[in-house]
Amino acid sequence: MTGAHAKLPKARHPVSFFVPCLVDAFHPGVAAGVVTVFKRLGIPLDCPPGQTCCGQPAYNSGYRRQARRAAQHFVRVFENADAVVCPSGSCVQMVRHHYRLLFADSPSWLARSRRLAERTFELSEYLVDILGVKALGARCTLRLTYLDSCHLLYGLGISRQPRQLIDHVRGTVRVEMRDSQRCCGFGGAFAVRYPEISSAMLADKLDNIAATGAEAVVGCDIGCLMHIAGMARRRGLALHVLHIAQLLAARGRGDLIHG
Amino acid sequence: MAEVRRRYRTIGDPVLQGALANLQHRLGPAAAAAYQALPEGPALRQRAHAIRAKAIADLDVLLAELADRITRRGGHVFFAADAAEAVAYCLETARRHRVKLAVKGKSMVTEEIGLNAALTAAGIETVETDLGEYIVQLAGEHPSHIIAPAIHKTRAEIGRLFAAKLNIPLTDDPPTLTRAARRALRKKFLTADMGITGVNLACAATGHIALLSNEGNIRMATTLPRVHVAFMGMERIAAQLTDHDILLRLLARGAAAQKMAGYISYIGGPRQPGHTDGPESFHLVIVDNGRSRILADRTFREILYCIRCAACLNVCPVYAKIGGHAYGSAYSGPLGAVLTPLMKGIRRASDLCLGESLCGACRAACPVDIDIPRMLLALRSCLAEGDRYWQIRPLNPLAGRLCDIWSWIVSDRRRYDAALACARFCQLLLPRKNGMLHRLPPPFSGWTSSRDLEPLARRPFLRRCSRQPRRHREAPESGADRNRS
16 A cells, blocks of 8 residues: 555646545535535546446445446546545445456456556545645534444555544544444445344444434445434434535535534 | 344344443454564464465375374374264264263364264263353353353353253352352263364474363363364364464464463374373364365465454454354354355355455454455355356346346446436335435335435436536536435
């Protein structure tokens, strides 16, 4: 990982915006938050309109041939980018770690996907590790807790960066929850196929969030956040579930608290 | 579905949920801290991985070396192709030595091959001597955790069990219960004809098996009876003692955050001239039982690196919910989710391959850095696409067709937008509550069993980008996400 970072210029090169399919379809506001953040940084953000999905849903269900097709489309769309930034640890893990398994039998696709993988970054990782920025001028009076999402934490080894970014948002008080590193039970199709197990895991997560007394839970992966919000809303809890991009774009509480 | 509900009944048992949560909170973080505190640092896990990889690559040579050295000391070595052969060898040995009572050290491989039931059926009294295993055996159950076999039983349950089976006054005081077990077991140790153990790790260079325990029962089981039969999965070997140094330290840390187990026994054969104790007859049964088939597949070979420490069970959030019995085999937790399908059939154990959230905590906890999530994904690929080597056909061909359509859609943004528009139309038909989708139709209904789902936004984010001229296709900032349909 560090090797890949070293190659990148620290200058403000244009960045290509890899919009996770769940953000695109369910939460355009998260993507708008990313746009705001880069605008404030003065970094041009290119948003390739042909992008769709990195292929992870098929890959995680074992459908490699179909995942490969989606991945090929992804590589074609993004391979000329200087840097690709994505507000999701899970999607970045797919590109960085799973594409090489997916393309193991095809040297040319392997090489193309590898070049792309080296230039693809998760949002908080890109801001903190590559740009060296922590304070983004965001403001929000909020007591919150941070959720470690699994692919971000275990797959990419990112846990410090989002916390640093959150701690630089003026007005926030961050409280650690118990077992933040423990899976919320989302796991894509797992949540649908094994609802008993998944819901039991999620109930623990909500208990741990509630125990912090936080008004909001902030995370870096919209899948996990939709999962948490799904049960919170079902139970009628007054918990705000936020993506870090929304928080970093906020210039006040009113910007992001939308129920 | 009734089967599934029964298997996951653990979820509704608050006592068991508490016990599993306690176990994980005690051992999970402690093992991680123990790796950090290693003199060589946590990178020792990767070195251990390389040691295991080398041993598995050289397995035939190492096993031959081990067998040769043990045979030269007068021990017997038997290579069992499957469970039946391993069990038959033990029964035959017991018959030859007129064994009436056997004492057992804790061993997962004997659980795998169903040894206890076979011995009991042959009229040989077989007594587990590890306290947890003893409890489970008295209760007529199976272990639910590799190193904490009775984790599913409460103190009170054990108290009632001991009162009934050992004729002691009812108590739930652990020291009193432990002393009662100890008294009962001591008699068995002193009269047993055969000691049966597993093997934690063999050493090819010296021709020994190493056994770890914290209760001292293994030493009694391997020195007091006339006959000792040790069972090992054929992968449980290292080339030399310097490898043992690394692997056993990691094993103790992964299993219980210990620097080292309380007792380590190295055994290389029967009692030698001049020795004061040890069995007259020593047998090592090296069990294949499907391992060669795994060894021959480069995708899954890595699961043979496992040293059965249970560190992955101690962090797995799925294990914490469903408990060990739900895995339906001797091997539970993430390791079992890979190993059991490979041994018993991938389709038969498809719930183990699919019923994981792929969080990756197991890999981070593994003392030998086994990439369990990668193998779970590979198993899913076998299920989805079929696999010639493992002789399975696709589990759900229809899902494969649907996935074909999905991949056709996502390889073109226009098709993708059309599909999203279609989904947005369909969601109009679904019931909502407070702006959230409240009930989804099959096959998505599992989600709404306990969770709502946000509806699709009125317009995907990318649609806004594509409306701009390509030259300036900078992403739009405004109009956040309150434009729900």
